[in-house]
Amino acid sequence: MKFLLTSAGIKNTSIHTALVDLLGKPIAESSALCIPTANYAQRGGAVNAWRFVSGREPETPMCELGWKSLGVLELTALPSIDKELWVPMVRETDVLLVNGGDPLYLCYWMRQSGLADLLPELGYKTVYVGLSAGSMVMTPNIGEHFVGWEPPTGGDRTLGLVDFAIFPHLDNPDLPYNTLTHAERWATVMPVPAYLIDDQTAIQVVDGVVNVISEGHWKQSTP
Numbered sequence: 001m002k003f004l005l006t007s008a009g010i011k012n013t014s015i016h017t018a019l020v021d022l023l024g025k026p027i028a029e030s031s032a033l034c035i036p037t038a039n040y041a042q043r044g045g046a047v048n049a050w051r052f053v054s055g056r057e058p059e060t061p062m063c064e065l066g067w068k069s070l071g072v073l074e075l076t077a078l079p080s081i082d083k084e085l086w087v088p089m090v091r092e093t094d095v096l097l098v099n100g101g102d103p104l105y106l107c108y109w110m111r112q113s114g115l116a117d118l119l120p121e122l123g124y125k126t127v128y129v130g131l132s133a134g135s136m137v138m139t140p141n142i143g144e145h146f147v148g149w150e151p152p153t154g155g156d157r158t159l160g161l162v163d164f165a166i167f168p169h170l171d172n173p174d175l176p177y178n179t180l181t182h183a184e185r186w187a188t189v190m191p192v193p194a195y196l197i198d199d200q201t202a203i204q205v206v207d208g209v210v211n212v213i214s215e216g217h218w219k220q221s222t223p
Helices: 013-023 037-041 045-053 075-080 087-092 103-113 115-121 180-188
Strands: 002-006 031-035 069-072 095-098 127-131 165-167 194-197 201-206 209-214 218-221
Touching: 002 013, 013 127, 013 201, 013 209, 031 087, 037 045, 037 075, 037 103, 075 103, 087 115, 103 115, 165 180, 180 194, 180 218, 194 201, 194 209, 209 218
Parallel strands: 002 127, 031 069, 031 095, 095 127, 165 194
Antiparallel strands: 002 201, 194 218, 201 209
16 A cells, blocks of 8 residues: 555645656546545534535645545444445545544544455555544554544554654644644654654655655654
């Protein structure tokens, strides 16, 4: 599987170009499934989920890019239906668009739904595009600062499909806590290398090789 882990979606030309390169074909010829599940564990989640899937999030563009086809994969529904109804669809889809929200809630439902087990099997045909929490859920853990919704088992562990941590929305004016000073403090207690990225930055991972794509600013921190 190929990863494009963003802070705020396909925010600029460089990230857009990286996405097309990973797809190996134009967006207009590519199929996508969007996953809004992380929204529901935060205030206003239902509205934000609708805005995401309907392509009305110009500040964090994902679904509005002009896909050949676009469907909604709601993780909370999957445990109640036969896998034959959704697994083939995921396998055939070019890209998964995973929205932000609460990373631990998203992680919980990725595991409960069976998607977490399926992801490593998808191979290089599939591109995983994360936005904020959708990116963080791929890391080994998120750190205490980002714990909102608490899973039954507690802790801050996530899926660990990449071997680094992510602090998104660096220096976002709407998130006054997300300064470089606070991000660096967060990074000091993380057990793995961390990337502190602003909304103009994404991290591409192919075959374990990490490439930072940015028209903004970012910093790497080593524990």
